[in-house]
Amino acid sequence: xxxxxxxxxxxxxxxxxxxxxxxxxxxxxxxxxxxxxxxxxxxxxxxxxxxxxxxxxxxxxxxxxxxxxxxxxxxxxxxxxxxxxxxxxxxxxxxxxxxxxxxxxxxxxxxxxxxxxxxxxxxxxxxxxxxxxxxxxxxxxxxxxxxxxxxxxxxxxxxxxxxxxx
Numbered sequence: 001x002x003x004x005x006x007x008x009x010x011x012x013x014x015x016x017x018x019x020x021x022x023x024x025x026x027x028x029x030x031x032x033x034x035x036x037x038x039x040x041x042x043x044x045x046x047x048x049x050x051x052x053x054x055x056x057x058x059x060x061x062x063x064x065x066x067x068x069x070x071x072x073x074x075x076x077x078x079x080x081x082x083x084x085x086x087x088x089x090x091x092x093x094x095x096x097x098x099x100x101x102x103x104x105x106x107x108x109x110x111x112x113x114x115x116x117x118x119x120x121x122x123x124x125x126x127x128x129x130x131x132x133x134x135x136x137x138x139x140x141x142x143x144x145x146x147x148x149x150x151x152x153x154x155x156x157x158x159x160x161x162x163x164x165x166x
Contacts, residue, residue, distance in 0.1 A: 042156035051076040093145035102135040126162040
């Protein structure tokens with residue numbers, strides 16, 4: 001049985017070396033990272049494309065669900081490349097008076113969003129979720145905010161609960 005498992009690992013390693021020029025532990029680490037992002041952060045807040053150092057062009061971001069796998073060693077991974085602008089825009093649409101219903105202030109909410117989007121750790125998003133996002137509904141936004149965007153963002157926030165990622 002052990003010989004069969006070793007043979008399987010060797011075949012996987014050989015196949016991956018042709019595909020990605022990466023080792024099996026690197027691929028597993030990257031897959032775990034991407035899966036955690038997929039389960040935790042709503043795709044509306046993640047950039048749809050990311051810059052590839054290997055191909056010198058934009059490629060679909062593997063941090064978003066349903067996009068192809070690309071090893072992290074091929075990508076230029078910085079917070080500004082991974083996070084989209086939607087999270088910051090979402091925070092800027094909050095109403096100063098109405099946000100007090102969520103027992104916070106708009107300036108605090110924007111600071112938490114900025115801290116989240118300046119970090120590559122999805123745990124910052126989990127913290128933001130518990131502090132702010134889980135308490136929001138459509139009544140906390142300006143009347144001029146695009147209702148379709150707010151509704152979709154709130155729907156994705158409700159669907160991608162950090163408790164489901166465990």
